Amino acid sequence: MSHESRTSTRRRDFLAASAAFTAVARAQEARTKKERLGIGLIGSGGRGNSLMNEVLRLKEEGFAGDIVAVCDAYRPRLEKTAARLNAKAYSTSAELLKDPNVNAVFIATPDRLHVYHALEAVRAGKDVYCEKPLTHWSQFDKLKELAGEVRASKVVFQVGTQRASDVMYLTARTHINKGAIGKPIHVVTGLFRQGDWGERGMPVDDPNAQAGPDLNWEAFLADAPKRPFDVSRYFRWRMYMDYSGGPVTDLYPHYLAPVVMALGLGFPKRVAAIGAQYVFHGEREVPDTFDALMEYPSGVTVAMVGSQGNGETFDPVIRGTQGAITLRESNLLIEPERPTQNRAVDIPSFNMVREHVRNFLTAVRTRGKTNADIENGYRTQTALIMAMQSHLARKVAQFDEDSQTIRLD
Numbered sequence: 024m025s026h027e028s029r030t031s032t033r034r035r036d037f038l039a040a041s042a043a044f045t046a047v048a049r050a051q052e053a054r055t056k057k058e059r060l061g062i063g064l065i066g067s068g069g070r071g072n073s074l075m076n077e078v079l080r081l082k083e084e085g086f087a088g089d090i091v092a093v094c095d096a097y098r099p100r101l102e103k104t105a106a107r108l109n110a111k112a113y114s115t116s117a118e119l120l121k122d123p124n125v126n127a128v129f130i131a132t133p134d135r136l137h138v139y140h141a142l143e144a145v146r147a148g149k150d151v152y153c154e155k156p157l158t159h160w161s162q163f164d165k166l167k168e169l170a171g172e173v174r175a176s177k178v179v180f181q182v183g184t185q186r187a188s189d190v191m192y193l194t195a196r197t198h199i200n201k202g203a204i205g206k207p208i209h210v211v212t213g214l215f216r217q218g219d220w221g222e223r224g225m226p227v228d229d230p231n232a233q234a235g236p237d238l239n240w241e242a243f244l245a246d247a248p249k250r251p252f253d254v255s256r257y258f259r260w261r262m263y264m265d266y267s268g269g270p271v272t273d274l275y276p277h278y279l280a281p282v283v284m285a286l287g288l289g290f291p292k293r294v295a296a297i298g299a300q301y302v303f304h305g306e307r308e309v310p311d312t313f314d315a316l317m318e319y320p321s322g323v324t325v326a327m328v329g330s331q332g333n334g335e336t337f338d339p340v341i342r343g344t345q346g347a348i349t350l351r352e353s354n355l356l357i358e359p360e361r362p363t364q365n366r367a368v369d370i371p372s373f374n375m376v377r378e379h380v381r382n383f384l385t386a387v388r389t390r391g392k393t394n395a396d397i398e399n400g401y402r403t404q405t406a407l408i409m410a411m412q413s414h415l416a417r418k419v420a421q422f423d424e425d426s427q428t429i430r431l432d
């Protein structure tokens with residue numbers, strides 16, 4: 024190719040790219056106006072459907088938007104959800120993202136696919152509500168890529184860690200910022216519950232399902248190790264390390280993200296963790312018990328502990344140099360270190376997921392900041408990936424802020 028034709032190709036590419044950019048900018052601008060928003064769903068399993076129920080509830084409350092498109096790699100679920108929501112059915116995310124009626128997408132596919140669908144959506148200029156965990160534990164490089172692209176874009180991005188919109192944590196943040204507990208130095212949080220219903224108990228719609236035109240096994244695998252089709256891996260993917268990670272990736276994003284938000288934490292400097300399978304064995308590969316200690320450069324330690332083998336759980340406690348805050352069922356208990364008077368701050372009842380979806384859809388309209396934005400998601404997921412790496416390598420994971428890299432010592 025001559026220099027001239029290379030230049031003109033480059034110029035054509037540039038013009039095409041700037042036309043696409045202008046179209047995206049115009050579409051985003053339209054979202055601030057009174058026009059109805061078009062919502063798309065990628066992944067119409069259990070979670071995708073319950074998120075759409077919250078959108079429908081907000082619509083009843085006056086939200087000006089419609090669910091216009093659904094995508095799923097398994098045709099029976101796609102058809103059922105599309106019929107229920109009266110939305111257009113697409114069998115791939117690429118087709119859904121080309122639909123000009125879609126302004127914002129909810130991503131509720133298995134963990135390993137989130138980052139790919141999120142990158143595709145950001146590149147298409149759609150606003151994104153992406154379920155937690157932001158990536159699979161083996162995808163740290165993709166996590167960095169996503170954080171970079173979201174920062175460089177104008178899209179509104181919310182991670183599905185709904186406790187970031189929990190009035191309890193938002194109120195705790197206000198009291199902490201006012202100095203109610205002095206300088207925060209220590210957090211104990213996590214989750215104990217009994218049962219492996221979330222993994223082994225996932226519904227297998229059809230035990231005789233086969234990979235083919237109605238079930239896209241390749242799209243499910245994405246960058247996971249290539250394997251022949253397996254019905255249990257497809258429907259009960261939370262049992263396997265290739266697609267999930269147990270409590271640290273499935274449950275702890277919910278408990279770490281609001282702490283990162285309330286305390287304004289950055290990246291941890293080191294994380295040491297131990298995971299174990301004490302109770303649930305057999306085909307299940309992911310740990311059922313997981314404890315992690317995370318040290319932050321601002322001088323805070325976070326202990327995230329829990330097990331699926333025992334349901335005696337506890338309330339998270341944030342300790343500071345002059346007091347402690349316990350996040351209880353319906354109130355915050357603020358206890359000064361040298362007690363003058365303990366205070367219980369009542370928290371009105373609310374639907375946390377609905378508030379989180381509302382927070383996202385409001386930001387889509389105002390082009391504002393979300394409660395669980397990409398910075399929160401990047402920091403939270405980096406800490407959890409470090410915890411998993413520490414557990415697997417039986418070493419301590421260190422984070423280098425400058426190079427944004429993890430090292431195991």
Ligand SMILES: NC(=O)c1ccc[n+]([C@@H]2O[C@H](COP(=O)([O-])OP(=O)(O)OC[C@H]3O[C@@H](n4cnc5c(N)ncnc54)[C@H](O)[C@@H]3O)[C@@H](O)[C@H]2O)c1
Pocket residue numbers: 065066067068069070071094095096097100115116131132133134136154155156183184185242243258273
């Ligand atoms: N925030 C929360 O409280 C919460 C609660 C439950 C689940 N989740 C998250 O939501 C996600 C989905 O969980 P779930 O329980 O609904 O799982 P699920 O298996 O029920 O749903 C996933 C759906 O994605 C589809 N799918 C698979 N590969 C696809 C592809 N390449 N393109 C399009 N669709 C594809 C599957 O067919 C399935 O219908 C998980 O990442 C989970 O961590 C979050």
